[in-house]
Amino acid sequence: MVxxxxxxxxxxxxxxxALVATIALFPQQLAHWRPEWVGLVVIYWVLRAPKTFxxxxxxxxxxxxxxxxxxxxxxxxxxxxxxxxMVLASHQRLQLFPVAQQALVVFLMIGLAHMVVHFLxxxxxxxxxxxxxxxxxxxxxxxxPVFRVFWDFVNRKLE
Amino acid sequence: MNRGRFINTLFTQGPLIGSRLVLVVLLSGALIGMDLxxxxxxxxxxxxxxxxTPVYWLGNAPDRVIEWGSDLTTSRSDLLQKNKALESRLLVxxxxxxxxxxxxxxxxxxxxxxxASEKLDDRVLVAxxxxxxxxxxxxxxxxxxxxxxxxxxxxxxxxxHGLMGQIVHTSAYSSRAILISDDSHAVPVEVNRNGLRAxxxxxxxxxxxxxxxxxxxxxxxxxxxxVSSGLGGRFPQGYPVARISSLEHDPGEPFARVEARPxxxxxxxxxxxxxxxxGAATGSAMEPESAREED
Numbered sequence: 001m002v003x004x005x006x007x008x009x010x011x012x013x014x015x016x017x018a019l020v021a022t023i024a025l026f027p028q029q030l031a032h033w034r035p036e037w038v039g040l041v042v043i044y045w046v047l048r049a050p051k052t053f054x055x056x057x058x059x060x061x062x063x064x065x066x067x068x069x070x071x072x073x074x075x076x077x078x079x080x081x082x083x084x085x086m087v088l089a090s091h092q093r094l095q096l097f098p099v100a101q102q103a104l105v106v107f108l109m110i111g112l113a114h115m116v117v118h119f120l121x122x123x124x125x126x127x128x129x130x131x132x133x134x135x136x137x138x139x140x141x142x143x144x145p146v147f148r149v150f151w152d153f154v155n156r157k158l159e
Numbered sequence: 160m161n162r163g164r165f166i167n168t169l170f171t172q173g174p175l176i177g178s179r180l181v182l183v184v185l186l187s188g189a190l191i192g193m194d195l196x197x198x199x200x201x202x203x204x205x206x207x208x209x210x211x212t213p214v215y216w217l218g219n220a221p222d223r224v225i226e227w228g229s230d231l232t233t234s235r236s237d238l239l240q241k242n243k244a245l246e247s248r249l250l251v252x253x254x255x256x257x258x259x260x261x262x263x264x265x266x267x268x269x270x271x272x273x274x275a276s277e278k279l280d281d282r283v284l285v286a287x288x289x290x291x292x293x294x295x296x297x298x299x300x301x302x303x304x305x306x307x308x309x310x311x312x313x314x315x316x317x318x319x320h321g322l323m324g325q326i327v328h329t330s331a332y333s334s335r336a337i338l339i340s341d342d343s344h345a346v347p348v349e350v351n352r353n354g355l356r357a358x359x360x361x362x363x364x365x366x367x368x369x370x371x372x373x374x375x376x377x378x379x380x381x382x383x384x385x386v387s388s389g390l391g392g393r394f395p396q397g398y399p400v401a402r403i404s405s406l407e408h409d410p411g412e413p414f415a416r417v418e419a420r421p422x423x424x425x426x427x428x429x430x431x432x433x434x435x436x437x438g439a440a441t442g443s444a445m446e447p448e449s450a451r452e453e454d
Contacts, residue, residue, distance in 0.1 A: 023293050023301075028295075077187050077190065078187035
C-alpha cells in the first residue's frame with residue numbers, strides 16, 4: 001500500500017496533538033518514558049509526504065518543542081531536522097519495511113537525534129551523564145506501529 | 160494515476176536535502192549561540208510562547224474537565240459540609256488576622272523608634288499552574304499569568320504553605336517559574352529562631368533541600384523553620400521556606416550536612432501567589448490589608 005499524500009488539516013491537527021502531548025497527558029512520575037511524540041509525527045509525515053513535509057518544516061516544529069520544553073532554542077529543532085533528513089534519505093526503503101523493522105528504525109533515528117542533542121547539552125554543560133535520555137526513543141519505537149495505524153486510519157477516513 | 164504519483168515521489172530526494180540539512184544545522188547553531196550569548200533569545204522565546212498559548216491551554220484542559228466534572232457531581236451534603244469546614248477555618252484565620260494587625264502596627268511603631276524604615280506589605284496576584292516543564296530533570300511550572308498582568312522576571316512565587324520559586328521567563332499570557340527544588344536554584348534563608356543566615360540549595364528532588372556551608376558550631380536544630388532572608392534582593396523577606404529535617408556533624412568535614420524539607424507543596428499546588436514586592440503591582444493585583452491602613 002503506497003499512501004502518499006498530505007491532508008493539511010490532519011497534518012496540522014496531528015502536530016498540535018503531538019505538541020500538547022509533549023507537555024501534558026502523561027503521568028509525571030514516568031516523565032522519563034514519555035515518547036517523542038513530535039518526532040513520531042515528523043517521521044510519519046515525512047514518510048508519507050516527503051515533498052511537502054521536509055527538513056525545514058520539521059525544524060520549525062522542533063523550534064516550538066524547544067519553547068515548550070524550555071530548552072535552549074535550536075536544540076530540538078536540530079533534532080527534528082536530523083530525523084527528517086534521515087527519513088528523507090531512506091524513505092523509499094523505509095516504506096517497504098515490515099512494521100517491526102520500521103519500529104526499530106524509528107528507535108534508532110529518534111535515539112540518534114537525542115544523542116546529538118544530549119551531546120550538545122553536555123558540551124554546553126547543561127546536563128549530567130546517564131542514558132536516561134534514550135528512554136523516549138525506546139517508547140517511541142514501541143508505540144510506532146499503533147501510532148502509524150492510527151494516523152493512517154484517520155487519513156483514510158478523511159480522504 | 161497511482162503509478163504516476165509513485166514515480167513522482169520516487170525522485171523527490173536529490174542533492175537538495177543535503178544542502179537543506181546544512182542550512183538548517185547552521186541555522187540551529189546560530190540560534191543556540193544567540194540564545195546562550197545574546198539577549199534576543201528571550202524575546203523570540205516570548206513571542207513563540209505567546210503563540211503557543213492554545214497548546215498550553217489544551218494541555219491543561221483535561222485537568223480542568225476533571226475538576227469541572229467533580230464540581231458537577233459533588234453532592235449537596237458534601238458541599239454543605241465543606242462550606243461549614245471552610246467557615247470555621249475562616250473564623251480561626253480571622254482571629255489570627257486580628258492579632259496580626261495589632262502586631263503589625265506595634266512592629267511599625269517599634270521600627271520607627273529604631274529609626275528603621277517601615278516594612279511595606281507585599282501585594283500578591285493569584286495564578287493557576289497550567290503546566291509542568293516536560294523535562295524531568297528541571298523543576299519548572301507554567302503559570303497562566305504573563306506580562307499583561309504585570310509579571311516580570313525574578314518575582315517570587317508562593318503557595319499557601321511557603322515559598323515555591325521565582326519567575327524566570329514571561330510571555331504575554333503565561334510565564335515560567337523555577338521551583339526552589341531545582342538543582343540550579345538557591346535561596347538565601349535565615350533560621351527563624353535566631354536569624355542565622357544560610358544558602359539553601361535545591362537538589363533536584365522535590366522533598367529534599369540542602370543548606371550550604373553551615374559551620375559545625377552553628378546553632379541550628381532539626382525542626383528549625385527557615386524563612387527567606389531577603390538578602391540578594393530576589394525574594395522578599397520573611398516568607399517560610401523549609402524546615403530542617405536532618406542534621407549531621409561529621410568531624411572529618413569542614414561543614415555540617417544539613418537537609419531541609421520545603422514547606423510549599425511543590426508538586427501538588429495548583430493555585431499559587433506571585434508576589435509584587437514594594438507594592439509595584441498592576442490594578443488586577445489584590446490589595447492586602449497592609450499595616451499602613453492602621454497608621
